[in-house]
Amino acid sequence: MRKLVYYIAVTLDGFIAAPDGADPTGPDGFWPIPDDYLRHLVTEYPETLPGPARQALGVTAAGERFDTVLEGRHSYEIGLKVGVTDAYPHLRHLVFSRTLAQSPNPAVEVVSRDPVATVRELKRHDGRDIWVIGGGALAGALYSEIDRLIVKLAPLTTGAGIPLFGHGAAFAPRTWRLTDHTVLDSGAIFLTYDRVEAEPAEGS
Numbered sequence: 001m002r003k004l005v006y007y008i009a010v011t012l013d014g015f016i017a018a019p020d021g022a023d024p025t026g027p028d029g030f031w032p033i034p035d036d037y038l039r040h041l042v043t044e045y046p047e048t049l050p051g052p053a054r055q056a057l058g059v060t061a062a063g064e065r066f067d068t069v070l071e072g073r074h075s076y077e078i079g080l081k082v083g084v085t086d087a088y089p090h091l092r093h094l095v096f097s098r099t100l101a102q103s104p105n106p107a108v109e110v111v112s113r114d115p116v117a118t119v120r121e122l123k124r125h126d127g128r129d130i131w132v133i134g135g136g137a138l139a140g141a142l143y144s145e146i147d148r149l150i151v152k153l154a155p156l157t158t159g160a161g162i163p164l165f166g167h168g169a170a171f172a173p174r175t176w177r178l179t180d181h182t183v184l185d186s187g188a189i190f191l192t193y194d195r196v197e198a199e200p201a202e203g204s
């Protein structure tokens, strides 16, 4: 069955963005993007690059991991503010929001339904894996459904910010098995963890 994968850049202290929710990698961003990091994305995760970046870098590869991206409204609006109504035209693109009245782009599906029910429905259909891009609030809402974490651990601390699963996630410890890792010279580490399924209780 296709997996729900939270593929996300994280600081050493567990944050994905500044407290104000601004774009950490934009022109005024603070998140370093070293050359070897960018090369790794282009080679291993080409479909996760936004359309404008793919165009600028001459990337045409379809990628082999994901065919669908799920995005929270705050994250989606970062692109919208600079006129990008669909940053992932090469993927099926769902934006979760209970306030956006209509989609700014016919190719982008605005979903007001429960993200968990939506993901369970998506998983019933064949396809490549489903990428949760974030942000923290959406990932927190989908916490119970995430099968794989691909953490792009940055050699960076911020002291504060938006946590990996947002501010509203419930306390629910889970364990994960490390299934892949790549250490880059620049200090970033790509860590892939698959969720360890809970053992059935004895006698059940």
Ligand SMILES: NC(=O)c1ccc[n+]([C@@H]2O[C@H](COP(=O)([O-])OP(=O)(O)OC[C@H]3O[C@@H](n4cnc5c(N)ncnc54)[C@H](OP(=O)(O)O)[C@@H]3O)[C@@H](O)[C@H]2O)c1
Residues within 6 Å of the ligand: 007, 008, 009, 010, 015, 016, 017, 018, 020, 021, 022, 023, 024, 071, 072, 073, 074, 075, 076, 078, 096, 097, 098, 099, 100, 111, 112, 113, 114, 115, 133, 134, 135, 136, 137, 138, 139, 141, 162, 166
């Ligand atoms: N480090 C990275 O790789 C990375 C990747 C992506 C994003 N980010 C950063 O993440 C930050 C934004 O994160 P965030 O946590 O503030 O917001 P977010 O998750 O992007 O968006 C939150 C919004 O999504 C909708 N939503 C969330 N849960 C929902 C649910 N259960 N049902 C329906 N809709 C739901 C709501 O929209 P409505 O209010 O319209 O209902 C909510 O206000 C940005 O700074 C962005 O740059 C970082």
